[in-house]
Amino acid sequence: MSVPDFAYRRPATLAEALDLLRSDPEARALAGGQTLIPALKQRMTRPSILVDLQSIPEMRGIEVDADRVSIGAMTPHAVTATDPRIRAAIPALAAMAARVSHPQVRNLGTMGGSIANNDPAADYPAAVLGLGAEIETTRRRIAADDFFLGLFTTALEPGELVLRIHFPRPDNCGYVKFANPASGYVTTGAFVARGPAGVRVAINGAGPVVFRFTDAEARLAGDFTPAALDGLSLPAAGLNSDIHASAAYRARLAAVGTRRALAIALAQPPEQIKESA
Amino acid sequence: MIEVTIAVNGIEQRHQVEDRTLLVEFLRDQCGLTGTNIGCDTTQCGCCTVHVDGRAIKSCTLFAAQVDGAEVVTIEGLGQPENLHPMQAAFRRHHALQCGYCTSGMIMQGVDIVRRGRAVDEATIRHELEGNFCRCTGYQGIVEAIAEVARTAPESCKASGDAA
Numbered sequence: 536m537s538v539p540d541f542a543y544r545r546p547a548t549l550a551e552a553l554d555l556l557r558s559d560p561e562a563r564a565l566a567g568g569q570t571l572i573p574a575l576k577q578r579m580t581r582p583s584i585l586v587d588l589q590s591i592p593e594m595r596g597i598e599v600d601a602d603r604v605s606i607g608a609m610t611p612h613a614v615t616a617t618d619p620r621i622r623a624a625i626p627a628l629a630a631m632a633a634r635v636s637h638p639q640v641r642n643l644g645t646m647g648g649s650i651a652n653n654d655p656a657a658d659y660p661a662a663v664l665g666l667g668a669e670i671e672t673t674r675r676r677i678a679a680d681d682f683f684l685g686l687f688t689t690a691l692e693p694g695e696l697v698l699r700i701h702f703p704r705p706d707n708c709g710y711v712k713f714a715n716p717a718s719g720y721v722t723t724g725a726f727v728a729r730g731p732a733g734v735r736v737a738i739n740g741a742g743p744v745v746f747r748f749t750d751a752e753a754r755l756a757g758d759f760t761p762a763a764l765d766g767l768s769l770p771a772a773g774l775n776s777d778i779h780a781s782a783a784y785r786a787r788l789a790a791v792g793t794r795r796a797l798a799i800a801l802a803q804p805p806e807q808i809k810e811s812a
Numbered sequence: 813m814i815e816v817t818i819a820v821n822g823i824e825q826r827h828q829v830e831d832r833t834l835l836v837e838f839l840r841d842q843c844g845l846t847g848t849n850i851g852c853d854t855t856q857c858g859c860c861t862v863h864v865d866g867r868a869i870k871s872c873t874l875f876a877a878q879v880d881g882a883e884v885v886t887i888e889g890l891g892q893p894e895n896l897h898p899m900q901a902a903f904r905r906h907h908a909l910q911c912g913y914c915t916s917g918m919i920m921q922g923v924d925i926v927r928r929g930r931a932v933d934e935a936t937i938r939h940e941l942e943g944n945f946c947r948c949t950g951y952q953g954i955v956e957a958i959a960e961v962a963r964t965a966p967e968s969c970k971a972s973g974d975a976a
Contacts, residue, residue: 543831543877637943642867
């Protein structure tokens with residue numbers, strides 16, 4: 536047995552799940568488990584109760600209409616990667632999901648689990664922030680700009696769960712990541728989107744938390760072309776530096792990634808639905 | 813303790829286990845099915861790959877309780893020594909194993925790759941094998957075996973729930 540003991544529960548309703556999480560300060564939610572279970576094995580966390588969210592209806596399913604794509608928190612990456620409606624509406628999000636970790640993990644790991652964990656080297660925070668998504672929780676709706684607060688830190692309060700992520704459908708979107716070749720985690724990534732909220736550029740992996748590249752956004756707002764990014768650079772101050780990449784290299788990757796993500800955004804436009812089906 | 817019932821290779825397995833029991837521990841210790849190996853125990857090597865409801869997962873990174881009520885297929889459910897599954901036969905033909913430790917996971921993942929129609933070319937197969945490590949073969953025989961099954965016997969990789 537490589538995992539310390541805990542009590543497993545699989546509630547069928549959201550109310551029951553929230554009651555279980557309230558019942559004990561050491562209770563924790565279990566989504567896909569692909570980060571949490573390795574962390575349990577390393578004794579990085581010692582929950583008393585694991586509340587498995589797999590059966591909760593509010594966290595499941597994908598809804599697509601003319602304006603938005605709504606993805607249940609418990610949707611595995613493999614489903615996000617292959618769902619034809621997501622691929623049509625937000626191709627960069629499907630392509631991102633198809634490159635998270637490796638196939639076995641993609642069958643279990645979930646979008647809600649990933650954004651609630653907010654690993655700086657995770658993929659989804661870039662899409663959520665870059666597309667200006669809204670996170671629906673058990674208590675409120677949180678704009679992406681207010682959700683990702685710091686290293687492994689989000690606006691979620693104790694006992695608050697992500698139910699769904701609502702993405703506005705973009706006119707253009709592209710994502711590029713420079714992944715660590717051994718782990719697959721993001722060294723630096725860039726998500727570029729143009730849509731109802733204007734042009735947004737999100738950088739992940741480079742800093743302690745995903746952030747918007749405001750200089751790139753300002754340049755692209757008036758001129759959504761590669762030429763607008765000539766001479767673009769990101770200050771290295773405050774970026775992560777480790778054995779894989781220095782802060783200066785990550786800053787460089789952010790600028791190069793933004794340019795490449797823009798090229799994808801221009802080359803692979805989403806399908807647009809003019810009238811609601 | 814918790815009672816967990818899983819249909820493993822078509823046989824109902826009902827056992828009282830500790831809540832923290834991993835699926836790979838359930839398969840090896842409760843069911844006596846030791847074809848599924850524990851390699852790294854850190855979600856990297858893929859030796860513990862099995863199919864849950866037709867999808868390849870790593871059984872070291874999933875609690876048995878999470879798949880209570882599900883169907884699991886392990887290497888023992890794929891073929892028999894006298895009647896190998898086409899993927900097993902292809903691995904033998906292409907010398908796709910040496911020490912054999914990664915092989916059950918490689919074969920389970922290979923079947924999953926073909927099932928999803930992802931054995932389209934060598935580069936894609938290698939990409940799909942990112943979660944399975946082999947420290948002996950250099951992967952060449954493994955990739956060739958998977959590509960051959962995709963060409964010659966793709967229907968053998970369908971899961972029970974798949975459309976005909």
